Amino acid sequence: MNYSPLRYPGGKTKMLPIIKLMINKTKHHATYIEPFAGGAGVALGLLFDGCVEKIVINDFDKSIYSIWRAILTENERLIQLIRNTPISIDEWHKQKLIYLNQNKKYSLELGFAALYLNRTNRSGILKAGPIGGFNQNGKYLIDVRFKKEELIKRIEKIALYRNKIKLYNCEINTFIKKIIPKYKNSVIYFDPPYFKKGKDLYKNFFTKKDHERLCKQIRSLSNDWIVSYDNEDYIKSLYSDYESKEYKIHHSAANNGTGVEVMFVSDSGLWLNDNELKTIKTSINFIGDTNE
Known part of the structure; x- marks a missing residue:
């Protein structure tokens, strides 16, 4: 189920069953962090399912941040706007x-x-x-995608959990240096802008140097982390010291078909084996280890 009120290019809600099982395996993460929150579908699912006690979401795009802040602090006024505003050109x-x-x-x-x-x-x-x-x-x-009552239900549910949601509007380097250290018992899911098509999809897309700097900062973290990217050789070279898996995922925004992405983890103990994957329902299909 999608709990987010947002539609997002390459949205990772399909990753929820996999990340949930990864977190449950470790049994020591009280907080889940998304530095590139976007629609925050995975974060909301983990919180609503009781998998974590708190979620920390960050988005540097002022407009996306404003959506989340409105949901958490002015949800009644936001709902009124949804109800009263016509959907027209x-x-x-x-x-x-x-x-x-x-x-x-x-x-x-x-x-x-x-x-x-x-x-x-x-x-x-x-x-x-x-x-x-x-x-x-x-x-x-x-x-066609603006179903008012469904949107309102999602917003109302999120607002009920506002005390368990921490929201930030930080540039990624600042977020990693100053915010993440506040949350020791946490797991972080980095889903950065795509390397190849980011400029076409995001307001705050990354340059090659941005991706390199992010990798360096992720490497310095003591927290458990998961990183997902479009399946590009350059990205795989940056994270070549870490175990990785390629997987197939449907993208409505990128190519209206199935694309291949790659996931890296800080600790190989986070990976799911074949028997564990059989216990969950997901449309994500892992291809195999890319570091074999």
Whole structure:
């Protein structure tokens, strides 16, 4: 089940059963951290299922951060906006202007505008155009992914857990240096911007040097961690000291088909064996060890 109110390019909700079992194997993680939260589908699933006591989510994109902050601190006003705002091309243009012109600091209006675009744009990409096109003559129309009552239910449930959710709006290097050390008994899931297609999908995409710096910082951590990336040789060379597995995953945003990604872990004890994988229901198919 998807608990997130957001649609996200390459969203990792499908990873939930796998990461949940990884965490349950260790039995010592009270806190789960997502430095690149996005839709935070895995984090919410772990919290709601009682797998962890607390989740820490961070997103440097002010608009995405504003969605989460609105859910946690102004959920009733956000819900009112969802109920009362029409889903139309005229309204899309209004929300697009808010998103473009009011994105320097948090506001409920920015959070709602970003949520509106996320639910009405192709593949949930904020820089994309509306589903069905501006003439609304496509197979699907602008409101197909904006199911108001379902969105409201998700937001209300998240708000019930607000005391167990810590939200940050930090640049990744600052987050790793200053925030992660506060949470000793934790496991971290890094899902950075894609190496190859990040520029097309994200507002805050990474350069090659950014990926290199992130790898260096992850290596310095004493926490248990998991990293997932698009399956690129350069990325695998950066993390060549760690065990890795390739897996197949469906991407609606990247290529409307099945893509191959790669996962790295800080401790080989986190990996699931074939018998453990058989105990969970998941659409993720591991191909095998890439370091064999």
